[in-house]
Amino acid sequence: MWSIFNYDFIIRAIEAGLLIALIAPMLGIFLVLRRYSLIADTLSHVSLAGVAIGLLLNINPIITALGAAVLASLSIERLRLSKKIYGESALSIFLSGSLALAIVLISYSHGFNVNLLNYLFGSIVTVRPTDVYIIGLLSIIAGVLLMIFFRQLLFISFDEEAAQVSGLKIKLYNSLFMVLSAIIIAISIEIVGVLLISALLVLPVITALQFKKSFKLTLLIAELISVFSMITGLLFSFYFNISSGGTIVLTMLTIFILTTLFKKISD
């Protein structure tokens, strides 16, 4: 059983995974409550284009994914504020546009040397030693920012107009929120994969919401589900040699189904 810790790559994956699991619900709870789930999907596809650029130019793909996602997040926010197109249209332009770019780049370089599937669905073997440092640094930055501005984000999510009248700079907080989403999505891409990141952010929160508790308690429950699913998923991924993104999200989904069933019976 403990032989697992003889492999450096799984220790790296668990370290990075735990950081991501801890920070994901802090962002996810706002994504869910503000009906912004599609933003996570869009930014993760943008990150894939970033990964493709990084692999092509031989730069660490987390860095290029981060750059692409931050740039896209700010552009989406601008496009939405301009009111020239619908907010959701802005998202789909970026989602399909960046996916198209990623596919072109990948096929141009004949699939690179890495397995594209790893970036689509997540894999524990993709996490390199430097990645853990990058993920660590970025998740600390995102985590600290989220903790500092948590209350303001909560007020804005609950009642944007009243928050604005009370003197909160809504545009500033919305941009900050978009950048934080970009950071967290960029660091999650290796372990969870582009296609499953939004599930990582959203599923534990949706499950926690079923308990109908206070905001603080809901977040705490989401954190527990997130961390538990991350560890369970990574272990399954290791022992059965399957995609980690898939195992993590399936664990979360199982908990969601069990919770809903339990709620149904107990009501």
Added chain:
Amino acid sequence: MPVNHQKNIIEIKNLSFAYRENIVLKDVNLTIHQGDYLGVIGPNGSGKSTLLKLIVGLLPKQNGEILLFGEPIDKFKKWHKFGYISQRAINFDFLFPATVTEVVAMGRYNQASLFNRTKQTDKNLIEQALRNVDMWDFRDRLIGDLSSGQQQRIFIARALCSEPEVILLDEPTVGVDISAQEKFYTLLKKLNQELNLTLIMVSHDMEAMAKEATELACVNQNVTYHSDPQACIRGDFLQKLYGNSSNIIFHRH
């Protein structure tokens, strides 16, 4: 703090506003004094809510002047002096996971209170606000589980928490049942008379406003101001405001 009814809190001069080509407000002049309880009435689409949104800066000013506490609105920074209860507040997400205390605490999240706060002052202000609206016993309940009348009181408590001087309410009694409405009006009277707050309330319920408010502003593109609401209701003014063809039904309870 003694109330100075001569002190101008909000001054509106020659204010006009249009959504694209659609003129909503035209040459509005209105002064609101400290301690006023101003009812803003008018037909649907007359610009009542627009006027309120312009005052609190939710809509950008196009023409004219708005002075808040003597300062032009673009330069005004002391937004904690204003509490705003929007129509949307009532239509909030009922599944939102927040307790009454968590919602009221949001009133402490603005700039002014962020840099000038201790946990204990926050706690005291939250308790005081909840006691003022008679909802202290509900502090641990989820906001979505309360009736709309109770939720309304919680939003008032949230506004009270930022220690405002003015509270603006946009159609707060919509969807609140009659008996809860009466309690709500009693609460507003208390805020105005005991806590010396200036109230500005948009409502379609003219009769209630004429009874409760101390001043009336009748909006229909422009604003006619009445310092005696009862006289306004008695006269033929409302007929003019709503047009002769419309029937105004007063329901007495």
